[in-house]
Amino acid sequence: DTAVSQTPKYLVTQMGNDKSIKCEQNLGHDTMYWYKQDSKKFLKIMFSYNNKELIINETVPNRFSPKSPDKAHLNLHINSLELGDSAVYFCASSHRQGGTNYGYTFGSGTRLTVV
Amino acid sequence: GQSLEQPSEVTAVEGAIVQINCTYQTSGFYGLSWYQQHDGGAPTFLSYNALDGLEETGRFSSFLSRSDSYGYLLLQELQMKDSASYFCAVSHYGQNFVFGPGTRLSVLP
Numbered sequence: 001d002t003a004v005s006q007t008p009k010y011l012v013t014q015m016g017n018d019k020s021i022k023c024e025q026n027l028g029h030d031t032m033y034w035y036k037q038d039s040k041k042f043l044k045i046m047f048s049y050n051n052k053e054l055i056i057n058e059t060v061p062n063r064f065s066p067k068s069p070d071k072a073h074l075n076l077h078i079n080s081l082e083l084g085d086s087a088v089y090f091c092a093s094s095h096r097q098g099g100t101n102y103g104y105t106f107g108s109g110t111r112l113t114v115v
Numbered sequence: 116g117q118s119l120e121q122p123s124e125v126t127a128v129e130g131a132i133v134q135i136n137c138t139y140q141t142s143g144f145y146g147l148s149w150y151q152q153h154d155g156g157a158p159t160f161l162s163y164n165a166l167d168g169l170e171e172t173g174r175f176s177s178f179l180s181r182s183d184s185y186g187y188l189l190l191q192e193l194q195m196k197d198s199a200s201y202f203c204a205v206s207h208y209g210q211n212f213v214f215g216p217g218t219r220l221s222v223l224p
Contacts, residue, residue, distance in 0.1 A: 033211065041200060043158070043214040056211055090157060100165075100209040103148050106157040 003027050006091050006107035013081055014115055021076045021110045023091030030095060031055075032074040033104065034066060037088040049074055050096075081114045088112070117141035119215035121203055126221045127193055135188045135218045137203030145206035147179050147186040152217070153199045161188070163206075190220075198222045 004025045013019055025032065033056075034046040048056035049068040063079045074091060088111050092104040119139045127133040137147065146165035150158040164170055164179035164186060176189040190197055200219050204212040 035214075041152075041217050043202065043217075045211055045213070048211055096209070100145055101206060101211065102146070102163045103160040104150075104158070104212065105160065108157050 004091055004093050004105050004107040006089075006110050008110060009108060010111050010113075012113045012115065015081055015083060017081050018077070018079045019081060019112070020078070021089055021091075021112075023074045023076070023107055025072055025091075025093040025105070025107075027093055027095070027105060029093035029105070030071055031093065031101065032068065032071070033092040033094075034074065034076050035090045035092060035106075037090060037109070039087070043090070047074075047076075078112075081112075083114050086112055086114045117205060117207065117213045119203055119205060119213065121201075121215045121218045123216070124219045124221070126223065128223045129193055129195060131193050132189065132191050133193060133220065135190075135201050135203075135220070137186045137188075137215055139184050139186075139203070139205050139215075141205050141207060141213065143208035144181070144184075145209040147177070148204045148206065148212055149175075149177055149188045150202045150204060150214075151199050152202065158202060161201075165206075193222050195222050195224065 031050045033048045047066040052068045065077045068074045088109045091107040094101045148163045149161040152158040162177035169178045174191045179186040200217045202217045203215040
């Protein structure tokens with residue numbers, strides 16, 4: 001019954017590796033996001049998809065590539081992981097009513113540690 | 116660009132009332148939202164204000180003044196479980212939310 005589910009919850013990997021984080025929502029929302037939360041708890045948007053179309057692509061290294069196979073799924077693939085990629089990554093979804101986004105439902109987060 | 120300011124920490128005792136302020140500078144402002152995040156958890160939605168004024172939801176209320184680019188979250192009858200980080204976030208052109216740096220609230224017995 002989880003509304004927005006992310007896997008894995010924890011990910012420990014070595015520098016240089018490639019990893020993926022998966023996200024699925026069962027709320028029927030049309031927009032999904034990836035946010036990065038750093039060690040100081042600052043939440044910064046990375047990407048946003050609306051009905052499988054990329055609408056926001058913030059200044060993020062091109063080692064990060066989102067993929068949305070359908071509007072219920074948004075995955076994040078990271079190539080050549082670096083120490084600075086260590087953070088908590090949150091997936092979120094929302095529904096736009098009348099063109100306005102009123103708020104997010106977040107997934108439980110993926111804590112990525114690069115060693 | 117966008118910028119939001121919140122106090123970094125607030126401390127209060129159980130049963131008290133606390134107000135967490137948020138000031139913002141942004142283009143394309145649609146509304147102000149508040150989120151609660153417990154340590155190790157995900158942010159959870161608390162409120163959204165698009166119009167000026169106070170909105171009340173149980174023990175929590177949220178206020179917005181668009182002319183002052185200012186809002187606040189008011190928590191009443193504080194409980195220990197309210198100890199968490201609270202984030203204000205502005206709706207940017209109605210598309211996505213830009214988050215403030217967060218305020219860590221500690222509720223003491």
